[in-house]
Amino acid sequence: MDVPIPEILQTPMEVDEMIMTGAGPSNYHPRIRHAMSLPVLGHLHPKTFKIMDDIKIGVNYLLQTNNSYTFCISGPGHAAIECAFVNLVEDNDIVVIGSSGYWGIRAEDIAKRLNADVKVINKELGEQIELEETRIFFEQYHPKVFFLTHGESSTGMLQQNLEQFGNLCQEFNCLFVVDCVITVGCTPVYVDKWNIDVAFMGTQKVLNAPPGISPITFSARALDKIAKRKTPVKSYNLDAVNLGEYWNSGNRPRIYHHTVCSTLLYGLREAIAIFIENGGLEASWKNHENVAKHFYTLLEKNGLELFITDPKNRVPSVTAIKVPENIDANEIIKHSMNEYNVEISGGIGPMLGVVLRVGLMGINCNEKVAECVAKILIEAIKKMKEE
Amino acid sequence: MDVPIPEILQTPMEVDEMIMTGAGPSNYHPRIRHAMSLPVLGHLHPKTFKIMDDIKIGVNYLLQTNNSYTFCISGPGHAAIECAFVNLVEDNDIVVIGSSGYWGIRAEDIAKRLNADVKVINKELGEQIELEETRIFFEQYHPKVFFLTHGESSTGMLQQNLEQFGNLCQEFNCLFVVDCVITVGCTPVYVDKWNIDVAFMGTQKVLNAPPGISPITFSARALDKIAKRKTPVKSYNLDAVNLGEYWNSGNRPRIYHHTVCSTLLYGLREAIAIFIENGGLEASWKNHENVAKHFYTLLEKNGLELFITDPKNRVPSVTAIKVPENIDANEIIKHSMNEYNVEISGGIGPMLGVVLRVGLMGINCNEKVAECVAKILIEAIKKMKEE
Incomplete structure (x- = not known):
């Protein structure tokens, strides 16, 4: 054969369980x-x-x-x-x-x-x-x-x-x-x-x-x-x-x-x-709105700022959080993934380095996940400020 | 809501196991x-x-x-x-x-x-x-x-x-x-x-x-x-x-x-x-060629004709079989699916009604499957000629 059998495919692939709270994809049910x-x-x-x-x-x-x-x-x-x-x-x-x-x-x-x-x-x-x-x-x-x-x-x-x-x-x-x-x-x-x-x-x-x-x-x-x-x-x-x-x-x-x-x-x-089993649109709208508000409160009371200042103009599914000054967004993303298997997204396009993005969507849209991600973010930023 | 919750989605979907020997998709391993x-x-x-x-x-x-x-x-x-x-x-x-x-x-x-x-x-x-x-x-x-x-x-x-x-x-x-x-x-x-x-x-x-x-x-x-x-x-x-x-x-x-x-x-x-585990390209080429030849022989000795007459111009993965005169291709396809859960494809585009197509690919590329599909085809055509 001109191109031999590649060895790399003889090792199984690695897929981990993670909490998918970036901007999507979210976890499968x-x-x-x-x-x-x-x-x-x-x-x-x-x-x-x-x-x-x-x-x-x-x-x-x-x-x-x-x-x-x-x-x-x-x-x-x-x-x-x-x-x-x-x-x-x-x-x-x-x-x-x-x-x-x-x-x-x-x-x-x-x-x-x-x-x-x-x-x-x-x-x-x-x-x-x-x-x-x-x-x-x-x-x-x-x-x-x-x-x-x-x-x-x-x-x-x-x-x-x-x-x-x-x-x-x-x-x-x-x-x-x-x-x-x-x-x-x-x-x-x-x-x-x-x-x-x-x-x-x-x-x-x-x-x-x-x-x-x-x-x-x-x-x-x-x-x-x-x-x-x-x-x-x-x-x-x-x-x-x-x-x-x-x-x-x-x-x-x-x-x-x-x-x-x-x-x-x-x-x-x-x-x-x-x-639909979970109540359909109205139940889901209400849940996403409530959990998002809870998440905003947790972040803001710990000194973090959201990119969209007027709460009514925020989309409940994906929250963009300003990266605090002198903090490297990538380090926070890595910390969250390496220490907790929790995915947080960085910015894309013109927002790269400007925001971190958290998606609390579907099965991840509940207070427990919101509190977990908020805690990780706050801890990571605190740690980096101390370093 | 303008559009109410649809009832249809409250019933589970139906997916059957089939032998996928049409032109593709073939069965998943x-x-x-x-x-x-x-x-x-x-x-x-x-x-x-x-x-x-x-x-x-x-x-x-x-x-x-x-x-x-x-x-x-x-x-x-x-x-x-x-x-x-x-x-x-x-x-x-x-x-x-x-x-x-x-x-x-x-x-x-x-x-x-x-x-x-x-x-x-x-x-x-x-x-x-x-x-x-x-x-x-x-x-x-x-x-x-x-x-x-x-x-x-x-x-x-x-x-x-x-x-x-x-x-x-x-x-x-x-x-x-x-x-x-x-x-x-x-x-x-x-x-x-x-x-x-x-x-x-x-x-x-x-x-x-x-x-x-x-x-x-x-x-x-x-x-x-x-x-x-x-x-x-x-x-x-x-x-x-x-x-x-x-x-x-x-x-x-x-x-x-x-x-x-x-x-x-x-x-x-x-x-x-x-x-690759199964031997890679050379092993697969040989297997597809052998099984296809076996399949051609089974069909031809039972009076069926292949659309491509010169054996060397036939692709081993998908075989197109001429629909015998006065036979409805759709009836054969339905018979195979309804009686045996075996998928056979009809013709597409200008080949609609002209051929039936059988794919013996990957895990379906073996003599047993070839013999099974040939038997179903021959039986169905015989049955329809008698009716």
């Missing part, structure tokens, strides 16, 4: 782990279709929509952003993006690669996108698509007034795309009521499900725009009409679009079932 | 199922990086390459085709595609969506792409990229002479992309020796690993073309340079590109380890 150990099903088997249908119904509940074109992308959350833009945007279409964190920057990059004419409402990191400044952009540019991040996992910010932005989009005949990756399940999201045209959510956050499969929904208005495209959607993989047909949307028979991973379907199906 | 029940790891954790590095080394062995830019796409095999084209092609670049089955048609669709100027060597279904006709296309069009499917899972065809096509591409300074989804592990593939610039493989075929994660490799020549692009790669998700940085290729530090699903990594890592 034991039942989800069991589900993922089940035998594979074919991508066109009736039992697979039944699980896909169940997931679709579950996602429509989570997103509070009656859309028919709700399905999962076989790919990460980044693919969901790309799916929104690649379907809605043609060359030189004007897209307005509200940006005050990593996900705004990422959306800008993705839309520009697709040759959209992107106008960015550029705010300071962690700042709210305001309705009035957005209206000015709309009046000037008359965009075809408007993008907002509901929960900015990089800054811990919760964007307010989505319903008003939805109304603004209706007024200007603009499609409204919202990144709900870290908000679904921890704070209200009403896709239909708020006139959101494309929304996508994370699986590996509040749901404790595996990443790699990303639920997304398209409104009738979005599909109408797609139907009127003059050029083909630039991606076969992310073509919403074809994906919808595989996921039994619309009125056409199911088609073979790609080979969905049944293991990821099992994990997601089980996660939604557990979420 | 029990050890792979166990691996996928392990706890989640973060997408930036050192243990995740170690598993990614191991997979990379394993994939380079499987593809017989020393490429540095070898990584996995978090997505299906279709995303791998798209990854090849979206990175190598700019608007109006000439792409030549050899097409005699579903995957040629699919590649054509994907390349056209990306605004490539696509020239198709259109052959009858199941026919070999010939070197001399390809040379004529090269002389006429001087393509930037040439695409071939090594194993056409739709027709059961094994494309010959890849090394000569590789030399032709070198001669014309054209990049050579090869779909090796169903060939890696069942028949020789030598990426470096054959001058293949981009090759991708399936996980859910010979490896018995989960689908949804797709290994792909880029040659230095391919990377050089990417570096000289005048326009950005149209997909963030499939950007080979960024993906390579996440997967520790090149000389730059690792970056956060997307959240890889650790569960799929575990499954793939374990699958490659098992493959």
Whole structure:
């Protein structure tokens, strides 16, 4: 053989149990782990279709929509952003993006690669996108698509007034795309009521499900725009009409679009079932809000500062904590992992070194875990200040 | 709530054990199922990086390459085709595609969506792409990229002479992309020796690993073309340079590109380890060839015809069997599933109703399974002829 058998693969891999309280993925529930150990099903088997249908119904509940074109992308959350833009945007279409964190920057990059004419409402990191400044952009540019991040996992910010932005989009005949990756399940999201045209959510956050499969929904208005495209959607993989047909949307028979991973379907199906057994959206919103508030109090009474100062603008699932002066964020992350097997995230993009991020999501959203992580953080910072 | 809690998710999902002898996915090995029940790891954790590095080394062995830019796409095999084209092609670049089955048609669709100027060597279904006709296309069009499917899972065809096509591409300074989804592990593939610039493989075929994660490799020549692009790669998700940085290729530090699903990594890592324990490529090639031959004999001596008539042009992993006259392929598939829990695939695309497809791959590649499936097929056809 030109390339010999590698020795490295003859040693078993190492996987540890950890408390996953970074910005995600969060811990799998034991039942989800069991589900993922089940035998594979074919991508066109009736039992697979039944699980896909169940997931679709579950996602429509989570997103509070009656859309028919709700399905999962076989790919990460980044693919969901790309799916929104690649379907809605043609060359030189004007897209307005509200940006005050990593996900705004990422959306800008993705839309520009697709040759959209992107106008960015550029705010300071962690700042709210305001309705009035957005209206000015709309009046000037008359965009075809408007993008907002509901929960900015990089800054811990919760964007307010989505319903008003939805109304603004209706007024200007603009499609409204919202990144709900870290908000679904921890704070209200009403896709239909708020006139959101494309929304996508994370699986590996509040749901404790595996990443790699990303639920997304398209409104009738979005599909109408797609139907009127003059050029083909630039991606076969992310073509919403074809994906919808595989996921039994619309009125056409199911088609073979790609080979969905049944293991990821099992994990997601089980996660939604557990979420519902635990009381569903209202119970989960309340729990995430209560635990987050408890966590804020623990941190603040020990002298730590949160990056988002106004409590109502904080997203309950992911909290961004300012790195104290003269402290190396990486040392805290390492301390937490090495001493306690507890994962805390650092900052990403422009937030690198600025914040530490803690996610208290799903099965990790309880006072005990909140107190444990707060204690570790406070202890680590104290230790480093003494050194 | 606008959308109430759905009742359907309050009933457990149903997953059955089956013998997965369709065109893929194939059965998971029990050890792979166990691996996928392990706890989640973060997408930036050192243990995740170690598993990614191991997979990379394993994939380079499987593809017989020393490429540095070898990584996995978090997505299906279709995303791998798209990854090849979206990175190598700019608007109006000439792409030549050899097409005699579903995957040629699919590649054509994907390349056209990306605004490539696509020239198709259109052959009858199941026919070999010939070197001399390809040379004529090269002389006429001087393509930037040439695409071939090594194993056409739709027709059961094994494309010959890849090394000569590789030399032709070198001669014309054209990049050579090869779909090796169903060939890696069942028949020789030598990426470096054959001058293949981009090759991708399936996980859910010979490896018995989960689908949804797709290994792909880029040659230095391919990377050089990417570096000289005048326009950005149209997909963030499939950007080979960024993906390579996440997967520790090149000389730059690792970056956060997307959240890889650790569960799929575990499954793939374990699958490659098992493959190596069982003797690696040479042992697997020999086994797949022997079992396939045994299977052909069983079918032919019972009057069934294979779609590919010349035995040397048959791919050992997936066998396409002509549907006998006046027989409904779907009835045979249903009979096999309902009576025996054995999956057999129908035809896809232009092969729908023309063939039945049997995959004897990895743990299902043995005489017992071959005999079982042959018996079921023969029995079902006999029964239907009598009715």
